[in-house]
Amino acid sequence: MVSPDAALAALFVLPLTGALAAFAAPRAAAALAIGVSWANAALVGGLYGMVGARIALGGHAAPLGVALRLDGLAWPFLALAGALFAFAASATAGRALLAKPGAAALWLTLLAGLNALFVSADAFNLYITLEVVSLAAVALTALGGPAAGAPALRYLFVSLGGSIFYLAGVAFFYRATGALDIGLIGAAGLSGPALAAPLALTTLGLLLKAGAAPFHFWLPPAHAAAAPAASALLSGVVVKAALYVLIRLWTDAAPPEALDAAAPVFRVLGLAALGVGALGAFRATRLKALIAFSTVAQIGYAPLALGFAAGSPLAVQALVAFMAAHGLAKGAIFLAADGLRRANGHDALDSLADPGSRLGPTKGAIGLGVVALMGLPPSGGFLAKWTLAEAATAQGHWWMAPLLAGAAVLTGVYMLRLVSALVRAPACADGDAPRGWSALALAVAAVALGFSGPMLSALMLAEAAP
Amino acid sequence: MTSEALYAAVALALFGLGWAGLLLKAAPLRKLIALNVMSLGALMLLVAFAWRPDAPPDPVPHALAITGIVVAVAATALGLVLIRRVRADRDR
Amino acid sequence: MTDALLLIAAPVMPLLAAALAMAAPRRLSMLGLAVAAAPALVAGLTAGGAEAELPGFLFGAQLRLEPDLAPALAAIALVWGAAALHGRAEIADGPDSRRYKACFGISMAGQFATLLARDMASFYAGFAALSFAAYGLVAHKGTVEAMRAGRVYAVFVVMGELALFTAFVLIAAAQAGLAPPVETGVSAPALVWWLLLAGFGVKAGLVPLHVWLPLAHPVAPVPASAALSGATLKAGLVGLLVFAPPALAAPPHYGEALIWLGFIGAFGAALLGVAQRDPKVVLAYSSVSQMGLALALLGAAAHGLAEPAPARAAVLLFVVHHALAKAALFLGVSSGAPRMVTLVGLGVAALSLTGAPLTLGYAAKAAAGAAAPVLGPVLSVAAFGTAALMARALWLVVRQAPARTSRIKATAFGALVLGLASAPLMLAASVVPSTATAAAAALAPALAALALGFGLSLLRVRWPAPPPGDLVVLADPIGAALERSSRFTGSTADAPRSAAALQDEAPPDEGALWRETGVAMAVVLLAVALAALGAATR
Amino acid sequence: MAAAFLGGFIALACLALFAAVLVAPAAPGLEAAVAAALPETGVTNPVTGVLLDFRGYDTLLEVAVIALAVIGAAALAPRETPPAPLAGPVATAAAAVLAPAIVLFSGYLLWTGGARPGGAFQAGALLAGGLVLLEITGSRPWWRRGLSGRLGAAAGTAAFLIAGLGVMAATGRFLDYPGPDWGYAVILAIEAVAAVSVAVALSALFAAEPGDGRPGEGAP
Structure with missing residues (x-):
């Protein structure tokens, strides 16, 4: 039996070691990245049995040391990252990216950073992990080719700016509470300016980093310009890292009254994201731009759900389901889009055509991915939508139900621009276009999340337990 | 005015200057420098908050500041390389 | 135990068959779809009252076959099975056929799920699967008309789903659970009733939400029309x-509204339908008309003009009857059986719809009349309309060139006709009119329609056919405008734009973007800070 | 217009933050807790104790960030002709005189970190300065190139990981040093490797060349 100490430490030791090895031995790097990604997925799967574990790193308990905790909120995010990294690495697009010099080491560093972030219970430690994630993600973005440099640079500026706001906020938190552990900050029960200053600073920083509307201007160019496998990770899980910290802060560090008071702000932000993202997706002319704008819209569900999370574990559960379903589906669609583009020889949205029957898995991935993004049953998106609508209605906001259904309609309408490509006259297929089995696997997982309801409830209960 | 307040005022001034520079300066290099100024402000805030009346300062924020400096250096370096890269791609 | 397995197999088998169809394009997979209807059929015949659960599905799926729903399940399963079998001969193998088969299997699974689901999430899952996958059946042929019908259908479906999702969430919130109101006995707020009426009305062809129906049924392949008209419409009624x-x-006025809309459908569709020149359009209008009657019955019950229990029984009997009869009629349009056999089969189905004695239709009409005596006269009058529609449809079928004989199609058609003809044997008492006048009254519509039709054909009367889809022409300008913006339709005619052309979209003004972000920062920072400050002073 | 608004808003926001500093009371920090726990660590400088023991995990990630920057820089650096070295007599002489002094002083900084201000990063940064001096005068040491250069930049993180796992064998917990004596030794070892590694990494970031070490070969 492995101790929780060893298992949780392995979450960052394994990919970090892999990254160093990949850097030192570039020839074995790609194989290392694929192997470690899968090993990590297996490790995360094994950690399901340890949900609820909390360890003090270095044997120093919370106020002085840094704690890691694996709770019901952290595990789904770890699992999302694990699945995405494993399947994206094995996909043809992933192998193409990993063959570039330095990509494999960056890939594994990004994984290490995400893993460390999701289990961190310490506000300052979260700052460092956020930086690891951002820097690795920016570098991976820039590997997308000559057109990717400028978007990556903008991404870096916004991301660094966001980190600095967050760091300043952490400084204020420490001054007001003498603690860095998120739970201890929450236990201090802050109020007044001592609460407002750090909360506003950290929230602003994290929203910037997440690309949540109205701070989304950097996101579509960066996600569209990156290599397909990198885009899958960026849209699928990297933007969620900042959102995850945001959830943590507002549910664990801030008093419930504050979340209650800020709820309208988050609802407005969420709705704005849904609208702005959909508008961008309608106007996009390139395949990847459409998918990237859809990310802008879909991450709006996170602030929206946060706007109903005050005293409602249901809304948090919905949020987790949203993020997991979107991550898997978006990863699938970005990978499948690569197949579609290569089969067509271009990615102009209005003239894409059926990539032929050899690319059946690719087409299936797009179809199932759209089902999951729209939140049609039985996908994880439906689970999330229903849960959130229920939570909102219980709080008297019944208008959320038609609104969520309407958002699904919007998603369907702009995604139709992608789906309609599949029924146009077949393209003269590029024989080398990837068939898309990895994308299909991710899409199936996104739809199969509809079976995860009991598991999610169990995870949320595990979180509630001391 | 305590030393903490004085240091915090300077830190926030730096923070604000960097913030404005990040938003208003067009050249990438200036933006990066503005970010550095801003991050110095945030780190100095930590140093200010370590101050204790009539006692040695709290070592924890000092340690955090050192860590933050190193992270900022690494990020700046990556930013500089990226700026060079963008320039090279554009000139090609 | 076996019953529970049957219930689970009913929706799962069609899904597996759909997956198989994706993998195996040959005609074998269509046969698989027909076989996939078997568990539902067997369950409907033998497993009334059975229960099962799938704990992991959504919020934990509860399945239960209500004993009075069992015949409906059997009839609908027979319709789907026959349609699948018919499709094996009708649908040409090709790249499209995989899509057709997948959509067919998913729709079938969805419909069985709606009949079995005992929790709202599973019901909604089934209903959505049925609705969205049926788009693939409507638009299958890919012609201009098919695409138009598909678009109209999609618009209505999406609106319907919007209403239903809202209604279900509100019900769940009102009663704190996922069991449907029929079990909890908790009446939802008025808004929910109207939302449900809109959502299910789309599927059931309630006027004015019926317009997709006469557009979709003629353009879909024959077996798909049979399934759409025979089976999917019933999902709305059952819902x-x-x-x-x-x-x-x-709520107040709900029942009245339903009665009047039902009447308008029952008579208006008959009037519009007899003038049509395509037998499938005539049959589609006949469906709108028939569904109108069933909806009016529900309205009567809601308005207190009928007892709830007999009304429910009558509606369910109507479901069985109309499913078998209408599916048989649609398959008869391209039956594959010898001409005389086809005509006899069509005659049986048509007579049944008009409510002639000894047919299932008679029993259905009698049950409706008994449940809501006030509807009796209306039903009799409506029967004349139905008879006229049937005469028109049969006339049009007789005139069209006979379909090529096909043993498979004939089997499918025969199965439905046999099912329709043998069902009365199980309800012997209620299909025999008690008095001679009742028998005469039941036969009168059919005879009158025959006489009228004969007379009209002698006089060579022709009248202009209103456009199928009637009201939807009002929306055509909007559709045309949408079509002009090729963004949503796209066309393969455009050459792929060169990378350079795509690049020269005006580069965004970087400085303006950052300044706008700065303003957004100001707003968000202020809002969050004020919220946090406000929370403290509370 | 927008610029003026933004400038005004930023000034106001910073003033508001300053007001928050003045208004809100400061909570007692962790100085007492650090002082109480410091004897276990084996070092006497509390900042070093926090950096390398109590929050050693932060420091591990921070060293990893430097390695990450080196990896990223190597992957992204454009292929450009490096600037000509400063080969004049003054520069060469200055490098010859300063380099040994820098090495010596950074060694002192490293050693003194246990008790007084100083430590691995300070020493590493100084050492990096020396390396940069050599770099611009055109005498880059062999161990900055190729595999050894990569190993050098990765060594700090690797040492941390190895030490963390090593003590795990003894205490069962990652980065949990066994007792003050061992703790001091482990900390010093980590610091020594980290200092050199940081120096190599920072000077590599200064040069920022493509990872395969073949600058100036035109388009990739």
Whole structure:
């Protein structure tokens, strides 16, 4: 039996070691990245049995040391990252990216950073992990080719700016509470300016980093310009890292009254994201731009759900389901889009055509991915939508139900621009276009999340337990 | 005015200057420098908050500041390389 | 135990068959779809009252076959099975056929799920699967008309789903659970009833939500039309029975509205339908007309003009009857059987629809009349309209060139006709009119229609056919405008734009973007800070 | 217009933050807890104790960030002709005189970190300065190139990981040093490797060349 100490430490030791090895031995790097990604997925799967574990790193308990905790909120995010990294690495697009010099080491560093972030219970430690994630993600973005440099640079500026706001906020938190552990900050029960200053600073920083509307201007160019496998990770899980910290802060560090008071702000932000993202997706002319704008819209569900999370574990559960379903589906669609583009020889949205029957898995991935993004049953998106609508209605906001259904309609309408490509006259297929089995696997997982309801409830209960 | 307040005022001034520079300066290099100024402000805030009346300062924020400096250096370096890269791609 | 397995197999088998169809394009997979209807058929015949659960699905799926729903399940399963079998001969193998088969299997699974689901999430999952996958059946042929019908259908479906999702969430919130109101007995707020009426009305062809129906049925392949008209329409009726049950108190005016809309459908569709020149359009209008009667019955129950229990029984009997009869009629349009056999089969189905004695239709009409005596005269008058529609449809079928004989198609058609003809044997008492006048009254519509038709054909009367889809022409300008913006339709005619052309979209003004972000920062920072400050002073 | 608004808003926001500093009371920090726990660590400088023991995990990630920057820089650096070295007599002489002094002083900084201000990063940064001096005068040491250069930049993180796992064998917990004596030794070892590694990494970031070490070969 492995101790929780060893298992949780392995979450960052394994990919970090892999990254160093990949850097030192570039020839074995790609194989290392694929192997470690899968090993990590297996490790995360094994950690399901340890949900609820909390360890003090270095044997120093919370106020002085840094704690890691694996709770019901952290595990789904770890699992999302694990699945995405494993399947994206094995996909043809992933192998193409990993063959570039330095990509494999960056890939594994990004994984290490995400893993460390999701289990961190310490506000300052979260700052460092956020930086690891951002820097690795920016570098991976820039590997997308000559057109990717400028978007990556903008991404870096916004991301660094966001980190600095967050760091300043952490400084204020420490001054007001003498603690860095998120739970201890929450236990201090802050109020007044001592609460407002750090909360506003950290929230602003994290929203910037997440690309949540109205701070989304950097996101579509960066996600569209990156290599397909990198885009899958960026849209699928990297933007969620900042959102995850945001959830943590507002549910664990801030008093419930504050979340209650800020709820309208988050609802407005969420709705704005849904609208702005959909508008961008309608106007996009390139395949990847459409998918990237859809990310802008879909991450709006996170602030929206946060706007109903005050005293409602249901809304948090919905949020987790949203993020997991979107991550898997978006990863699938970005990978499948690569197949579609290569089969067509271009990615102009209005003239894409059926990539032929050899690319059946690719087409299936797009179809199932759209089902999951729209939140049609039985996908994880439906689970999330229903849960959130229920939570909102219980709080008297019944208008959320038609609104969520309407958002699904919007998603369907702009995604139709992608789906309609599949029924146009077949393209003269590029024989080398990837068939898309990895994308299909991710899409199936996104739809199969509809079976995860009991598991999610169990995870949320595990979180509630001391 | 305590030393903490004085240091915090300077830190926030730096923070604000960097913030404005990040938003208003067009050249990438200036933006990066503005970010550095801003991050110095945030780190100095930590140093200010370590101050204790009539006692040695709290070592924890000092340690955090050192860590933050190193992270900022690494990020700046990556930013500089990226700026060079963008320039090279554009000139090609 | 076996019963529970049957219930689970009913929706799962079609899904597996759909997956198989994706993998194996040959005709074998269509046969698989027909076989996939078997568990539902067997369950409907033998497993009334059985229960099962799938704990992991959504919020934990509960399945239960209500004993009075069992015949409906059997009839609908027979319709799907026959349609699948017919499709094996009708649908040409090709790249499209995989899509057709997948959509067919998913629709079938969805429909079985709606009949079995005992929790709202599973019901909604089934209903959505049925609705969205049926788009693939409507638009299958890919012609201009098919694409138009598909678009109209999609618009209505999406609106319907929007209403239903809202209604279901509100029901769940009102009663704190996922069991449908028919079981909890908790009446939902008035808004929910109207939302349900809109959502299920789309599927059931309630006027004015019916317009997709006469557009979709003629352009879909024959077996798909049979399934759409015979089976999927019933999902709307069953949905109303389960979620807006007659036993619960309806909001004011709900019942009246339903009665009047039902009447308008019953008579208006008959008038519009007899003038059509395509037998499938005539049959589609006949469906709108028939569904109008069933909806009016539900309205009568909601308005207190009928007892809830007999009304429910009558509606369910109507479901069985109309499913078998209408599916048989549609398959008869391209039956594959020898001409005389086809005509006899069509005659049986048509007579049944008009409510002639000894047919299932008679029993259905009698049950409706008994449940809501006030509807009796209306039913009799409507029967004349139905008879006229049937005469028109049969006439049009007789005139069209006979379909090539096909043993498979003939089997499918025969199965439905046999099912329709043998069902009365199980209800022997209620299909025999008690008095001679009742028998005469039941036969009168058919005879009158025959006489009228004969007379009209002698006089060579022709009248202009209103456009199928009637009201939808009002929306055509909007559709045309949408079509002009090729963004949504796209066309393969455009050459792929060169990378350079795509690049020269005006580069964004970087400085303006950052300044706008700065303003957004100001707003968000202020809002969050004020919220946090406000929380403290509370 | 927008610029003026933004400038005004930023000034106001910073003033508001300053007001928050003045208004809100400061909570007692962790100085007492650090002082109480410091004897276990084996070092006497509390900042070093926090950096390398109490929050050693932060420091591990921070060293990893430097390695990450080196990896990223190597992957992204454009292929450009490096600037000509400063080969004049003054520069060469200055390098010859300063380099040994820098090495010596950074060694002192490293050693003194246990008790007084100083430590691995300070020493590493100084050492990096020396390396940069050599770099611009055109005498880059062999161990900055190729595999050894990569190993050098990765060594700090690797040492941390190895030490963390090593003590795990003894205490069962990652980065949990066994007792003050061992703790001091482990900390010093980590610091020594980290200092050199940081120096190599920072000077590599200064040069920022493509990872395969073949600058100036035109388009990739």
